[in-house]
Every structure is written in structure tokens, then in C-alpha cells.
Amino acid sequence: MPHRSRPQDFDDYWRRVRRELDETAIASEQEHVPIRSTEFCDCYLVRFTSIGPYRLFGYLSIPHGDGPFPAILAGPRYRSVVELLFQGEANEKRSRFVMFSTAGRGQRHADEPFAAEYPGLVTEGIDSPESYIYRGIVADWARAADYLLARPEVDRGRVTAVSRDSLPIVAAALRPELTHVVAQPGSFFQVTDKASGELDDYLRMFPDKRDLVERTLSYFDPLHFAPAVRARTLLWGDPATLGPLSGSIAGETDIQPTDPSQYKEGVFEECWLSEQLGFAEPILPRCWQR
Amino acid sequence: MMEPLERQRPDQYRTVVKRPSDFDAFWDDLLSQAALIPLNPSVERVSLRSTPEVDVYLVHYDSLGGVRIAGWYCLPHERSGKLPAIVYMPGYVGEPSIPRENARNGYATFGFIHRGKLRSNGQFNPGYPGLLTHNIVDRQTYSYRGIYIDAARAIDFLLSCDDVDHTRIGVTGGSQGGGLTITTAALRPEVRAAVAAAPFPCGFMDAVALGNTYPYQEIRDYLHLYPERRTAVEQTLAYFDGINFAPRVTCPIIVHIGLQDNVCPAETGFTAFQAISSEHKQIYPYEGHGHDAGRVELRETVDAFFRTHLQA
Numbered sequence: 001m002p003h004r005s006r007p008q009d010f011d012d013y014w015r016r017v018r019r020e021l022d023e024t025a026i027a028s029e030q031e032h033v034p035i036r037s038t039e040f041c042d043c044y045l046v047r048f049t050s051i052g053p054y055r056l057f058g059y060l061s062i063p064h065g066d067g068p069f070p071a072i073l074a075g076p077r078y079r080s081v082v083e084l085l086f087q088g089e090a091n092e093k094r095s096r097f098v099m100f101s102t103a104g105r106g107q108r109h110a111d112e113p114f115a116a117e118y119p120g121l122v123t124e125g126i127d128s129p130e131s132y133i134y135r136g137i138v139a140d141w142a143r144a145a146d147y148l149l150a151r152p153e154v155d156r157g158r159v160t161a162v163s164r165d166s167l168p169i170v171a172a173a174l175r176p177e178l179t180h181v182v183a184q185p186g187s188f189f190q191v192t193d194k195a196s197g198e199l200d201d202y203l204r205m206f207p208d209k210r211d212l213v214e215r216t217l218s219y220f221d222p223l224h225f226a227p228a229v230r231a232r233t234l235l236w237g238d239p240a241t242l243g244p245l246s247g248s249i250a251g252e253t254d255i256q257p258t259d260p261s262q263y264k265e266g267v268f269e270e271c272w273l274s275e276q277l278g279f280a281e282p283i284l285p286r287c288w289q290r
Numbered sequence: 291m292m293e294p295l296e297r298q299r300p301d302q303y304r305t306v307v308k309r310p311s312d313f314d315a316f317w318d319d320l321l322s323q324a325a326l327i328p329l330n331p332s333v334e335r336v337s338l339r340s341t342p343e344v345d346v347y348l349v350h351y352d353s354l355g356g357v358r359i360a361g362w363y364c365l366p367h368e369r370s371g372k373l374p375a376i377v378y379m380p381g382y383v384g385e386p387s388i389p390r391e392n393a394r395n396g397y398a399t400f401g402f403i404h405r406g407k408l409r410s411n412g413q414f415n416p417g418y419p420g421l422l423t424h425n426i427v428d429r430q431t432y433s434y435r436g437i438y439i440d441a442a443r444a445i446d447f448l449l450s451c452d453d454v455d456h457t458r459i460g461v462t463g464g465s466q467g468g469g470l471t472i473t474t475a476a477l478r479p480e481v482r483a484a485v486a487a488a489p490f491p492c493g494f495m496d497a498v499a500l501g502n503t504y505p506y507q508e509i510r511d512y513l514h515l516y517p518e519r520r521t522a523v524e525q526t527l528a529y530f531d532g533i534n535f536a537p538r539v540t541c542p543i544i545v546h547i548g549l550q551d552n553v554c555p556a557e558t559g560f561t562a563f564q565a566i567s568s569e570h571k572q573i574y575p576y577e578g579h580g581h582d583a584g585r586v587e588l589r590e591t592v593d594a595f596f597r598t599h600l601q602a
Contacts (some may be wrong), residue, residue: 034515035511035512035514035515036419036511038511038514079383079384079385080385080407080408081383081418082418083383083418083419083504084419084504085503085504085507087382087383087503087504087505087553087581088503088504088552088553088580088581089503089504090502090503090552091502091503091504091507091510092502108417108418109417117408118385118408119339119385119388201338201339201341202338204341205337205338260579260582260584260585260586260587261548261576261578261579261580261582262548262552262579262580262581262582263548263550263551263552263578263579263580263582264578264580266552266580285501285502285503285552286500286501286502286552287500287501287503287550287551287552287555287556287580288550288552288580
């Protein structure tokens with residue numbers, strides 16, 4: 001995985017983001033959602049504020065019973081829709097974990113005043129690190145972590161950031177209270193193949209902006225965040241490619257090669273999470289229990 | 291909580307889905323209504339997404355209820371004569387991609403975006419989760435009534451294009467895209483070849499009983515809150531179940547599924563396949579695979595299938 005040079009003002013850039021977060025009241029509100037609540041959990045719509053200020057959205061599930069409970073944070077992803085639970089995950093996971101699935105700026109329920117385009121999000125404001133949309137989206141991840149970590153139901157010793165991109169790594173660097181990370185670094189700062197396609201489109205249209213784009217993206221390379229990541233980490237991807245990143249993460253790190261079978265990947269990830277968070281057995285979808 | 295059904299061999303599963311006696315009349319009537327709506331297509335070239343090999347256009351057209359539908363239309367930059375075409379049907383929550391790859395291979399391609407999705411949600415926007423149960427007790431206003439017609443009218447869009455050979459149109463997709471592949475092949479005889487992966491929705495109520503994951507979980511959530519509406523829900527869904535569309539599919543078709551699919555239980559894919567009328571149908575069940583339905587392994591077979599049926 002080609003990495004970009006670390007900007008000299010990398011720390012200052014992210015220090016300013018953290019300061020903006022500190023100076024922005026989170027102003028959260030929760031609304032119970034009966035239709036997404038069950039006999040084993042309650043579900044809430046959550047609204048809270050990130051830098052800008054910008055109002056964000058999330059689905060929060062809290063298990064019934066005596067907590068505190070381990071928690072899973074699914075922050076903003078590259079898609080317009082925010083899911084209560086990732087498609088294909090057993091609904092009963094919500095009986096074990098506090099689960100917080102959030103929309104970043106631009107996604108549904110957080111799309112006013114900015115409605116993201118797909119494709120289009122990855123190059124939004126990319127000519128400058130100050131205007132780049134992912135400066136805000138990274139802050140949105142951190143702000144979601146702030147909300148979750150403040151919940152009394154959450155066991156602060158077991159809080160996992162999960163997404164199949166590199167953003168959990170970045171979030172864990174900004175918020176070292178996150179104890180576990182599951183991420184899939186891919187291309188550039190490493191979102192998805194679609195994202196890479198967006199960059200190709202942009203640079204084909206504006207070839208003279210390549211240096212600007214490279215400079216902006218250098219502030220988002222997970223390699224530069226890695227030394228600040230103390231979380232126990234699972235990286236999905238090619239071990240040879242991910243070697244430098246894995247070696248730079250301060251916390252203990254596993255690399256698991258991706259597999260064309262979503263079943264095999266899913267079982268591995270659920271087992272890894274369960275083991276790390278202290279459970280003998282994972283909670284699997286019924287169709288995987290045969 | 292509803293108890294899960296006992297698991298058995300998925301190819302021997304017996305669905306709970308019943309086909310309403312007026313199923314065909316319901317859809318033929320809707321198609322007739324839709325045929326009266328002018329398509330009003332607009333086609334705008336998108337320079338940012340076009341490449342030296344592929345021209346990309348953002349398309350809009352009118353569908354049922356006057357809802358404006360979007361899509362990505364791709365053409366090989368170097369082209370001559372009429373082209374075979376493939377419609378790419380979208381999944382439930384993912385973003386429809388711009389289907390440039392097969393445009394490079396000589397097809398006109400169309401990445402269809404149904405109502406409720408970004409770029410087609412100006413007039414209809416139930417959200418996610420929620421789309422699957424929007425007006426679920428009324429077949430005349432249920433969300434998928436419009437969505438299936440939107441998909442069928444993607445064929446009308448291609449028929450309006452001078453670059454497309456009207457006798458060589460295929461459809462494909464995975465998950466909800468697989469279900470829309472089946473419904474569109476069922477509703478539009480112009481479809482000459484189809485490839486459906488892990489089709490959704492097929493066997494709504496089967497999946498509700500067999501699984502515990504979203505998106506079908508939306509129906510389970512709904513019935514948990516409103517158990518007294520179960521009969522009305524079942525009556526509505528029978529008109530929208532891919533299994534009930536399958537007998538109308540007569541074109542060559544591939545269905546591929548993962549036997550450990552945690553989103554669309556394998557039983558539902560087998561049942562839909564068994565109900566397809568086509569004499570040229572093939573199923574590829576993948577052991578050890580989930581909702582990916584073995585698409586990486588099957589890619590070359592799918593490419594060859596479309597070459598045979600659309601480029602010959």
C-alpha cells in the first residue's frame with residue numbers, strides 16, 4: 001500500500017480538529033423507537049452535534065438488563081444510508097452489545113445542509129485539507145465516540161470501532177479510549193474501490209490538481225495515525241501490503257486476509273470480536289448456525 | 291418472538307408463499323397503467339465520470355405516480371451500430387454504481403436507481419430501515435409496487451435509445467438487484483437474458499421465519515409491534531414476492547446463491563429458481579459462501595452467458 005509523506009503540520013492540523021470538538025457542545029437528544037426495540041433491547045434515534053457546528057444522527061441500541069455492556073461503534077461509512085445494524089448481522093447482537101451506528105455529515109438524516117453525493121463525496125473539497133469533507137467526517141467519528149463513551153450503560157474497557165475502511169484507525173488515534181478496532185484499509189486513505197474510482201475521475205478531469213490532492217490526502221493516511229492507536233486491532237487485507245501499517249500501530253494487531261466468501265469473513269470477525277470482548281461464543285446469524 | 295423454522299436441505303424446502311389468483315391480473319393492470327405514462331427521458335452527459343473509453347450519462351425518466359427515476363447510462367466511446375444492453379439492478383442499501391466496466395466490453399449499460407434511493411428520492415423517501423414495510427398492509431400503495439414498475443421502465447428507457455439493439459437486452463443484479471432481475475424479466479418479455487444473485491425479496495415470510503438479519507428484520511420488527519396485522523401483511527407481500535413472479539420468467543437465466551447466505555436464506559433462492567418457467571435456467575449454489583453468492587467464482591461464467599445470449 002503506497003503511503004504518503006507525513007505533513008510537517010500533521011499534529012497541528014488534527015490538534016485544531018480536536019480543539020474544535022472540545023469547543024463544540026455535543027447537545028445530544030434521544031428518542032425511543034418502539035418498532036426497532038425488542039424484548040432484549042431498546043432502540044433510540046440520537047441527534048448530536050459535531051464541528052461546524054453540524055447536527056448528526058445515529059441509531060443507539062441498549063441491551064436490557066444490568067450493564068455496563070461492551071459497545072460497538074459503527075461510524076460514518078461511504079454510503080448514503082445509515083443502518084441500524086450492518087446488513088446480515090444477527091439482530092440478537094443487540095442483546096449483548098450497546099450498538100451505536102451513526103451517520104456522518106451528508107448521509108441520510110444528517111444531510112442538511114450538506115447532502116453528499118455518491119459518487120462525489122470522496123473528492124468534496126479535496127483541493128485543500130482545510131476544506132476537505134473528510135476533515136469533518138473524521139471529526140464526526142470522534143464525536144460519535146464521545147457520545148458513546150459518555151453513556152453510563154457502556155463498559156469503557158470494551159469499546160470497539162468497526163468499519164470496512166480505515167476510519168476506525170483514525171478514530172482510535174483521536175479517541176484512544178476506544179479499546180478495539182476492526183478496519184479494512186484499502187486504497188488512498190483507504191475507503192473503497194469506488195472511492196478510488198472517484199479520485200481517478202477527479203484527476204483525469206483536473207490533472208493539474210494532483211499535487212493539491214496528494215497534499216490533502218497526506219493528512220488522512222492511516223500510517224500517520226498508527227503510533228497513536230493503542231487499541232487491540234484487526235486489519236482486513238493483504239498481510240504483505242498492510243505490514244508497515246500493522247507494524248506502526250501501537251496496540252497489538254492481527255491481519256486477516258480478505259476472502260471472497262462473506263460467510264467466512266463474517267464468522268471470523270464475529271469470533272474475533274467475541275474472543276476479544278470476553279465471550280465464549282459469538283452471536284451468529286441463524287443461517288450460519290447450521 | 292417468532293420461532294425459527296427447523297432447517298432442512300435448502301433445495302427441498304417448501305415455501306409458505308401462496309400465489310394470489312389475481313396475481314397476473316394485478317401486474318398486467320399496473321403495466322397497462324404505466325404504459326400510459328410518458329417516459330419523458332432526459333439524458334445528460336457527465337464529463338467527470340466519463341473516460342476515454344466510456345461515455346457516462348445521468349438519466350431521468352418518469353414512472354408510476356409521476357415519480358422521477360434516475361440512472362447511470364454508459365456507452366462505449368468508440369461504437370458503431372446497435373449495441374447489446376445490460377441493466378444493473380441495485381441492492382437494498384448500497385449505492386448504485388456506474389457500470390462502466392461492461393461498457394468497455396461493448397455493451398450499453400444502465401445502472402438503474404429506483405424510487406427512495408439517492409437521486410430518485412425527491413418525491414418518495416421512506417428511508418432505511420423502513421422502505422421494506424412502507425404501506426405494507428396495502429398492495430395498492432406498498433413501496434415495491436412503484437419500485438418494480440420503476441425497474442420495468444428501465445427497459446422502456448433502453449428501448450428509447452437509438453444505440454440499443456432492442457432484441458438484445460439483459461438484466462442482472464445481486465440481493466435486491468437479484469430480485470429486481472427476476473421481477474423485470476417476468477414483467478418485460480424484451481429481456482432476453484438474466485443473471486440473479488442471492489435474490490431479494492423472494493419468500494418474504496419464509497425469510498422472516500428462517501433468518502434474524504436486516505433487511506427482512508424490518509418485517510419482523512413490524513409484526514412484533516403490530517402482530518394483529520400479520521394477515522394483511524402476508525396478503526400484500528404475496529403480490530410482491532419474487533417467487534410468484536418466477537413462473538413468468540421465460541428467458542435464459544442464471545441464479546446463483548450462497549448456501550450460508552445470512553441475508554437471503556438459501557431456501558428462498560432455491561424456491562424462486564424452481565418456480566422459474568424458462569427452459570434455459572441454471573442454478574449455482576455455493577457451499578461456504580454467504581450473501582456474496584459466489585460472484586467472484588462465477589464471474590467468467592456470467593460474462594460468457596451474456597456473450598452467448600446478447601452478443602451472438
